[in-house]
């Protein structure tokens with residue numbers, strides 16, 4: 001069934017290096033071209049660096065990514081991080097990534113990633129467990145222990161994914177898995193979720209009736225501007241304090257909008273997450289995952305960029321979405337200032353990781369109001385959408401890949 005992309009591991013590794021060679025090449029050689037004076041030494045240096053990089057990358061991937069290398073990357077990144085300006089980098093040790101947890105954040109592209117993972121798990125023979133509980137992100141202590149026991153019993157290598165706030169395995173003396181995640185611009189996420197809850201997605205009208213059958217019409221058709229400006233609970237704190245708790249954890253204070261939760265979330269990103277990507281640069285997120293977790297993600301770009309998969313992305317947009325007024329956006333932005341502080345922190349870390357690995361960042365300067373809000377008002381285009389994955393998605397994804 002999967003014969004379309006059952007190329008040998010060596011084959012796909014080569015493709016990966018090629019991909020990097022192209023990007024790397026461009027970056028270096030553009031730099032050399034600037035002075036308009038052809039420097040033979042410079043050219044030689046460029047080619048030598050390129051060779052070393054590609055050779056190293058091939059060696060690394062053929063070895064399945066030894067943990068020392070991951071640790072090395074991590075330590076290297078630690079030398080120039082945001083936190084580092086204030087204190088020593090945390091001495092956390094990165095465990096061997098045969099245990100990976102993706103505690104996916106709602107409406108941040110995870111549906112797309114889960115579909116990719118289902119295809120990859122067959123290709124690379126890792127155990128994928130995708131929880132079908134979508135509405136329970138916080139757990140009692142008993143439930144936490146129960147879930148951690150279940151997770152650690154999954155045959156390794158495994159990737160476990162669920163909409164759940166960060167679980168502190170080491171608190172219960174259980175070996176800590178490696179975490180990964182993806183977030184997106186907080187207001188975009190909020191708006192997307194607002195309309196998704198009401199009107200579903202491309203699957204049509206039936207969809208929302210199944211999803212939110214008890215929703216009354218006056219709630220369903222509530223103007224998002226009214227919701228924001230008149231302080232409806234759905235559009236106020238603590239409900240709009242949404243992304244940070246996923247990274248802060250199960251402590252009750254993690255759900256209280258404030259500096260404590262923000263700082264703890266940042267610290268967790270630094271200490272326990274191998275990668276937190278941003279949806280706005282999803283393709284680069286996949287490139288980095290392929291680099292950092294090759295025995296899970298090798299070949300992911302080939303699938304992602306296949307025409308049939310691309311077409312699927314087009315179908316998952318939330319319907320009837322419009323951007324709130326500038327005034328409402330301003331209010332919402334103020335309400336979500338911690339969320340934005342966290343998002344900017346994650347985005348900077350992500351760009352740093354990209355830089356270390358040799359990918360160019362589309363590094364816009366940090367955006368703040370009012371220029372930011374005007375930009376936001378224009379920025380309505382959706383990347384790939386997310387919601388609870390359905391079995392039919394998997395069937396569709398499989399048949400698309402077989403066709404392609």
Ligand SMILES: *[C@@H]1O[C@H](CO)[C@@H](O)[C@H](O)[C@H]1NC(C)=O
Nearest residue numbers: 132133134135136137138211
């Ligand atoms: C979660 O959803 C299930 C059905 O999908 C429902 O039975 C349950 O009550 C929900 N739990 C919460 C906390 O909303």
Ligand SMILES: *[C@@H]1O[C@H](CO)[C@@H](O)[C@H](O)[C@H]1NC(C)=O
Nearest residue numbers: 143144146147148149150151
């Ligand atoms: C853990 O696994 C058991 C047995 O498979 C199951 O009954 C239980 O619901 C699981 N618990 C969680 C939190 O997933």
Ligand SMILES: *[C@@H]1O[C@H](CO)[C@@H](O)[C@H](O)[C@H]1NC(C)=O
Nearest residue numbers: 168170171172248249264268
């Ligand atoms: C996790 O638990 C350990 C051990 O109790 C503790 O030292 C650490 O601060 C906790 N981390 C988080 C983020 O809760």
Ligand SMILES: *[C@@H]1O[C@H](CO)[C@@H](O)[C@H](O)[C@H]1NC(C)=O
Nearest residue numbers: 307309310311312313314315
């Ligand atoms: C996505 O859908 C729109 C309209 O539904 C269409 O115009 C566009 O060409 C599609 N894009 C792709 C890449 O299929």
